[in-house]
Amino acid sequence: MCGKCSLMNPKTAEWVSKKVGSDVDRLGTSGLVVLCDFDGTITSFDTAEFILRRFAEGDWEQYDRMLDEGKISLEECMVRQFELVHVPEGLIIDELEKVATIRPNFPDLVHFCHSYGAPFFIVSAGLDFVINHYLDKMELRPLIKMHSGTSYFDGQKIRFSFPHLVNLEAKSFKDDLVKTYQRQGRKVVYIGDGLSDLIAAKQADIRFAVSGMRLERTLREEGFAFESFIDFADVEQKMKSLLNCS
Numbered sequence: 001m002c003g004k005c006s007l008m009n010p011k012t013a014e015w016v017s018k019k020v021g022s023d024v025d026r027l028g029t030s031g032l033v034v035l036c037d038f039d040g041t042i043t044s045f046d047t048a049e050f051i052l053r054r055f056a057e058g059d060w061e062q063y064d065r066m067l068d069e070g071k072i073s074l075e076e077c078m079v080r081q082f083e084l085v086h087v088p089e090g091l092i093i094d095e096l097e098k099v100a101t102i103r104p105n106f107p108d109l110v111h112f113c114h115s116y117g118a119p120f121f122i123v124s125a126g127l128d129f130v131i132n133h134y135l136d137k138m139e140l141r142p143l144i145k146m147h148s149g150t151s152y153f154d155g156q157k158i159r160f161s162f163p164h165l166v167n168l169e170a171k172s173f174k175d176d177l178v179k180t181y182q183r184q185g186r187k188v189v190y191i192g193d194g195l196s197d198l199i200a201a202k203q204a205d206i207r208f209a210v211s212g213m214r215l216e217r218t219l220r221e222e223g224f225a226f227e228s229f230i231d232f233a234d235v236e237q238k239m240k241s242l243l244n245c246s
């Protein structure tokens with residue numbers, strides 16, 4: 001950890017309380033853990049939705065509606081939707097390569113977190129082989145931990161399984177990981193864009209939401225403090241301010 005970094009300086013406390021909404025009293029000298037959504041957050045748009053629109057055979061959108069209505073879990077939604085996709089991994093990657101881009105300065109943020117000693121997780125309900133493809137392209141795999149489903153094409157369809165929940169009260173594997181680290185005394189930074197991030201973001205100590213997207217709107221409507229961003233350089237800058245690094 002950088003010797004100059006402190007979570008307790010007045011500048012940090014002011015920024016956290018005004019901008020990001022953490023309970024300042026909870027900030028201690030323990031380390032941060034950074035959890036970051038993939039689709040629409042690290043990527044410029046939702047690759048999972050793109051794949052479903054391009055390849056799913058059947059009414060995949062009914063499961064989104066059921067998820068919104070609270071009838072099924074996030075994990076069940078993804079399992080049911082990708083059972084409608086009957087193409088192999090390579091074809092999916094080839095199609096995404098034509099359209100998907102990574103939000104600016106993501107690698108710099110990962111390297112900053114690594115240098116600071118803050119574990120960086122991707123928490124995603126998307127396809128892990130897609131995420132790993134992009135992490136390999138950016139040579140970031142050694143610096144990032146994955147907390148996502150495991151997916152593969154079995155010759156007929158995309159099969160999906162998700163991590164088992166550790167905390168009984170957790171709603172999905174995303175907020176489950178937030179709770180797990182908080183119970184270890186860590187402070188959790190959550191970065192996301194969509195409704196599937198909402199519970200985890202609300203639970204987290206420090207929140208970043210992609211500007212103009214659903215997570216930002218909902219956090220604002222519900223009165224939660226957060227920081228908006230478009231470019232990961234903005235996140236890095238705010239985190240440096242938080243940690244008093246220059």
Ligand SMILES: [Mg+2]
Nearest residue numbers: 037039040194
């Ligand atoms: Mg997302």
